[in-house]
Amino acid sequence: MLNRERPAFVIVSPEDRAAARRVRGRSLRDALARLAESTSADPAFVEDMEAILESVGSVPDNPWARS
Numbered sequence: 001m002l003n004r005e006r007p008a009f010v011i012v013s014p015e016d017r018a019a020a021r022r023v024r025g026r027s028l029r030d031a032l033a034r035l036a037e038s039t040s041a042d043p044a045f046v047e048d049m050e051a052i053l054e055s056v057g058s059v060p061d062n063p064w065a066r067s
Contacts, residue, residue, distance in 0.1 A: 026034075042048075053059070
């Protein structure tokens, strides 16, 4: 293994592999259950956003283009 074009020594042990197998975070089942329990979106949100866009006027074709 090279680090900044110099040889580097890497110590590999069985504990390293066991640590890599540990699962981090929440399970998909738990995450989906939490999303199902959360509040739903405001039904008038789309109407509010459309009203805001209409009040601003036309938007550029490419918003990332240089102005």
